[in-house]
Amino acid sequence: MKSAVETLNPTRVRLSIEVPFEELKDSLDAAYKKINQQVTVKGFRKGKIPNRVIDQRFGRGAVLEEAVNDALPKFYTEAVNEGELNVLGQPEVDITELKDGELLSFTAEVDIRPEIEIPDYSGIEVEVDAVTVSDEDVDKAVEELRGRFASTNPVERAAEDGDVVTLDLEAKVEGEILEDGVAEGVSYTIGSGELLEGIDEAVKGLEAGGEATFTSELKGGSAEGKPAEVTVKVSAVAARELPALDDDFAQLASEFDTLEELRADSRKRLENMKQYDQATQAQERVLEELLKLAEVPIPEKLLEDEINTRKHNLEHHQLGQMGIDLPKYLEIQGKTEDEFTAETKEQAEKGIKTQFILDELVNKEKLNVNQEELTEHLMRRAASSGMSPDQFAQAVVEGGQVPMLVGEVARGKALAAVVEAATVKDTNGEVVDLSDEEEDETTESAETVEAASEDVAEEKTEA
Template sequence: MKAELVKKEGNKVTLKITVDNNKFEEAVNKAYNKTKGKYNIPGFRKGKAPKVVIETQYGKGVFYNDAIDMLFPEVYPEAIKELNIDPIDRPDLDIEEISKDNGLVMVVNVEVKPEFELGAYKGIEISKVDNTVSEEDVEARLNEMVNRNARLTSVEGKALENGDTAVIDFEGFENGVAFEGGKGENYNLVIGSNTFIPGFEDQLVGKKAGEEVEVNVTFPETYHAENLAGKPVVFNVKVNDVKVKEVPALDDEFAKDTTEFETLAELRADVKTKLEEQAKNAADAEMRNALVEKVSANTEVEVPEAMVQHQIDNMLMELNYQLQYQGLNLQQLLEMTGRGLEELREERRADAERLVKSSLILEAIAEKENVEANDADIDAELEKMAAMYNMEVEKIKSSLRETDIEDIKGQIKIRKTLDLLVENATIA
């Protein structure tokens, strides 16, 4: 295989890959053996016709496309490595020649990462972010824990108030006709949570278990169901039960019952330690983001559209994963918000361009500063992954593909590059 760089214009590169005739003929023979069962040749059982007979019947080049499909994934990676090319999109392939003398000659057009001059990235001034944890912060976290362990208890004869939970049956009607999705039984509704249509919960205040009420509300103009948007409706509601939240006392007993600690003092100290660690990590992340933004502002880069589109793809994939945890998906979100996919993609464009630009700059800094991910770095990362997933390190290693390892190396290099920027920054 021979690779040659033909031309480079901006981010567009043309290269020529030549495969000698012997290697190409080997691929043709492999293609024949793989596909010969597809051909029906009179006088031969299916799959038994000689190669020359099939070529006579269907043409000399009958196996060429399959042969090229076999060869290209093998020779293309070798070519771009030899020519030190870093593609960012799928290659566009043309066949220039197939002959005994010159073999297979392929011309490949592909978009590559842009070349640019790095601006200043050392001595950048950033502001120190406060990571102080106050006693009020600790108390608030303890109160969150207490509320998570609260119980709902039925109270006979109690009138509903804000904060109480009403267990209700309901059915909605528009012009006297029940509408889809407007019915529920034994639904737990926290009064004042604004879970239902504005005004719905207010009309339940003061009601007791066993009472029935007619709730009159109007759907918002922006409601996702167009047939109900802006429409006045009536809900027939029956209150089945009234429950109040019983919050446990924040004391030693609470610490013993809900955590591994014996006293509230020990729990409080642990909460403070964890909050301080979280605050430090958040402050570090904020300072690093500010540093990357300033470094990015110092460098002009023509951000390739292919990389922007790929980043948007990743962002929408992540959004879809997040929605799935809520029992939704991307298509449902679009329907609920009345937006199209292209509109959603366009909304993400500015962030995608910023992320692509910063990643290109960080990669360039890593290359200039010879930042590498060594074996010890990779082993440490695999140890973290093993602890996170509660797996043995060797099982983690055996499950990873070569591309996964390269991704891990890339992430480590970016982190080490950020460390280098922080070490060389002026933090005021």
């Protein structure tokens, strides 16, 4: 077999392949055997029909077609390996010559990963939010904890902000009561904003047994988005009572003996959360700067497929679960379809560029992924998916997704190396030391990369 590679552009090549006919022998034998099992000829046992009879009865052309279809993937793969190409997706194959007993010639056009020159990223500088936890932040955290231990007691008075009321609701659209517009015994905390717009104003001031009618746009159900006349009846009013903010509360709500110790722990937790957010922010901003420095050509077909994948996932998965369609989503977002398409294209380009440049860094720096790093990443992915680690691991293995996870961790390590070389300062002008985050840095970076390149389907990039 002979092959030659012609570069059509930085992301696409044409392979020209010539195969001497004798190298098709195995595929020809397999073709005759396959046809033998599929056809019957009077006077011959199934599977024992001579090749010359198959040629006479069914035509040599049918045999050649079967043999060529069998042989093409093998010779194409050999040519790819010989040319040391990193191909993306499926090739467009064109048979240019087929001479029975002499020669098979064909071309294959296919997208390839572009050659990327890794820029000098040591000069990258980014600014991130400073880690500050105020007394007000601590107060808010303690109050939220206090709220979880609140009790409710029935009261015989008009409902006020913060009260928990039990409601019966009835919604009418154009004078007709909706089949799914009636609800009884609904518990609602006034001021929480968890029900319909306008309901707080309607129920405040009502005692048990009181009712009111107001107009509101429905958030779900058969008449979602339509204005409805809603009648609400209060069947019970209960006041929320918060526990006293003292040492007894600290012992009730935590492992600490004093309120001071509880507040100190809350402050530490908030600091840790903000440090984590700061590290993530640093990774995202360093990645943005890295992408600006690198020249990364993108295969048109890969970009088109990626845009279509993102649109499909949004329409048929995310929006489907929310019970809305794309036009409604665009209305809510205040975007036109052209703006949505442009935004999706930008996100797809960023995702592909992120993968390409970080994969190049992985190869250049010879970064490897050990079992511990892979396991930690798998555990986090399992937690975010709502599955147990065992269930998630089984799904990953059965779906052939292990290489995908390895790739995510490897890219995370590449990004972590870039962040380490960059200068990160906070809004106070202080250099941020991310070494305290080192233990989780690879996994956090993997999550940052995953978010940036979300939905870039690796199963479409085949070597």
